[in-house]
Structure formats: structure tokens, C-alpha cells
Amino acid sequence: MPQPSAQRGRPPRISRAEIIETARRIVDAEGVDRLTMRRLAKEVGSTPMALYHHVRDKEQLLVLLLDDYAARMAREPELPADPRERIVVTAAAIRETLAACPWIAEVLTADDLLGRSALWFVERILDGLEECGLSPERAVHGYRAIWYYTAGEIIVRAAAARRRAGDERPTYRERVFAGIDPGELPRLAAVADRWAELTAQDTYLDGLRALVDGLVGAP
């Protein structure tokens, strides 16, 4: 936040907003791995070190970028009356937005809370949980559980997708599964050949509903 009143010194040639916008373009087009300070500087028409005048370091840049994504998140306009369903709809909305940018994993590990533009997400879930009868404290803990579940789903799924997009070499999982001893691990052996198919199914909502039911006490 520059002070517009202090109109002294050299006029800025690049802005933080411009930096983030360019970073977003690079990440969307080529993935987070290709976002380097040098590359970003070139794209923005400046030098690497000029960037450090607008962001502290690369980690902060990524957090700002995540916040930028969160700000674009679609808000479900009409909410169901049932608080339980309201929680589900909200968590599913954030998950959908974040799942669209798989680079998020690296940033999630950098900061667990989304920026101010995503606080409405937290608010809604707290609200739903409290309306279900939870105390404010238990509502916060419930929110954390939902966030763990959602963040885990996003990260694990993004990692699986990245692996799938990679080369053709038989996955580590396939080799491990090929060596399962049915005597030792009968349950696993029974589903081993359907494992890929079963885990490819999107069951986020089922698990989320189970978690919410468990948190608020089943009806």
C-alpha cells in the first residue's frame, strides 16, 4: 500500500498489481514451477531486483497470488436453508475453485489461512456449525477439520494428476500393488485390481458429508 500523499521520489514504473497479474498469467499458462523471479521480471519488462521493491520475497509473492485467486472465487448466490447443507455447499465451492489451480499445493503449505478475500468462506462454515448447535470454540475446531480434509483432498489429487500427466513409466503404486500377499493383506488384495478405478472417483462430497454429520451429530 503506497502512500499517495507522499508524492516524492522517482515515479514507479511497475506496480505490485501488475506483478501479480503477470505472475498469474505465467502460472496459469505454464505452471508454478516456471514462475521464477527472473522470468517474471523479464515478462513485466524490468529486472529481477526491481520486483523486490514491491514484494518481500518469492514466498510472499505466492501468498499474494493465492489471495488473488481466492478473490475471484464464485460465491454461491443462494444458500440452502439447512445449515448442514450450507456448510457442504461452501466447502465444495472453495474446493472447486482451488482444485482448478493445482499449483496451490506449494502455497497451501506456506500459509494455512486464505487471505482476507476468502474470509467469507470461514464465516459461513462457522455460522453453519454454530447454527447446528456447536459452541464457537467447537465450531472453530470443526472448521479446521473441514479445512484439513479439503486441503488434503486438493493436494493429494493434484499430486496424482501431476503424476498422471508425467511419463508413462509404471507407477510406484502399480509395482507395490503387484507384490501384495493376499494372506497378509486380504482386504487390500481383494480390491487391488480396482484400486486405480476406485480412487479415481470423485468422492469428495461423500467424505465431506460424513465429516459434517460426525461433527454436528447425526440427525
Place this chain on the structure above:
Amino acid sequence: MPQPSAQRGRPPRISRAEIIETARRIVDAEGVDRLTMRRLAKEVGSTPMALYHHVRDKEQLLVLLLDDYAARMAREPELPADPRERIVVTAAAIRETLAACPWIAEVLTADDLLGRSALWFVERILDGLEECGLSPERAVHGYRAIWYYTAGEIIVRAAAARRRAGDERPTYRERVFAGIDPGELPRLAAVADRWAELTAQDTYLDGLRALVDGLVGAP
């Protein structure tokens, strides 16, 4: 796995086991960021390129390292009779082991399934869920939900710890929370000043129990 029958060529000076053992020492002592191929080669008394004769690349090395950790995981010797509680105990055991090495986050995003040495974890959870009446298919989905929740908890908590260990600068969260408008976000505003305290509490087991209850149907 080298073929012991093919006893030709130059005898190996370093082994994969030796490489992994040394990598583990470095990671335990200084964190995963300090594990570089160059550093590892030096520590093992060799050159960077010699490593590539025993592991495909750095990513594979990390997966092998994770498997090494998983192999050392304590198996709960006596299991409770209640299948629901058996699931909880198993998931908590793996979480405890993995949480001890926060570098795991980077590797979890590289491969979602633990190596063959941790399959007993999957087996036990499938077994518990099926004994609760779930079909094999639903048991796999239930396991995935538990894994999402657990992986998310580990990653988010490890990130928070890393941040705490860092410098003193007021966290992003604090700055965001300071700007909350109680009119717009009443639930959040009501817990804002207790947020740090509430989220520092370890509520993994509460959330896990809620999830398991929700998955198998409350009693």
C-alpha cells in the same frame, strides 16, 4: 535390486541403502531443504553423478526416503476390539509417525500412497470399515477420506510450525484478522482474538472420530 548372479563389471563403491541412510541423517538433522544431490554425494564420499547410478532422480530418492520412514513406523501391538476404535488408533499412529518429520509435506505431494511397508495401515483401515458394514468399494472411499483428512492435517500443521519457527514479523493472519469487520463477519469477529489459541490446540482425534462416525453411520 541388483542381480547378484551377474557378478561382472566394477564392484560398487556405494549402495542405494547407504545413500538413503545418509539422506535420512541429513534430513533429520537439517531439514529436507538442505538435502541436495551435491551435498548428499559429498557426505557419502562420492560425486553427484554417482548417485544417479543408484536412484533415477531426486524425486525418486525422496519417495524411497518416505518409504524408509514408513518402515520404521511403530505398529500398535494390541488393537481394540471395536472396529471403529481400531480405525482411529491406526490413523492416529500413522499421523504421529509422519508428523514427526515435517519435511513429509513435499513428498506427500509427490506420491499419495505410502510404500509397501505402510500397506498394513491401509489394510487395517479397510478391515475396520468393512467390519462396520461398509462394502469393499465404500471402504476404499472411506480410507481415502481418512487419508485426505490426515494428510491435510499434517501438511497444514507442519506449515504452521515452520512459519512459527521463522522470524518474528507479524503473521499475515494477524494482519488479516486485525481488519475484520464485525458487521460483515460476525462469527469470525467473535473468535478472532482467540483464533491463535484455538487453532493451536490438537484436535486431530476429535475430527477423526467425527469423520469415522459419519462414514460408518453414527451408533
Place this chain on the structure above:
DNA sequence: ACCTGAACACCGTTCAAGT
């Protein structure tokens, strides 16, 4: 206040050659 150039101290990996 804002930007630049050069430099520091690194990376993972390929390639050609040695034993």
C-alpha cells in the same frame, strides 16, 4: 523512491570419458 548490473553462492542433470 525506485531501479539497475554485477556478483554470490548455489541448484539438478547431461554428456563424454575413464577404469
Place this chain on the structure above:
DNA sequence: ACCTGAACACCGTTCAAGT
């Protein structure tokens, strides 16, 4: 078969200087 040395093509960031 296993290992080495030199090189490639990069990184993020500090520092001193310019306008």
C-alpha cells in the same frame, strides 16, 4: 558396471551504485 570431471542452464537474493 560403476564412477568421475567438466560443463550446461539455470536459481533466489545481496550489495553498491545510479537517477
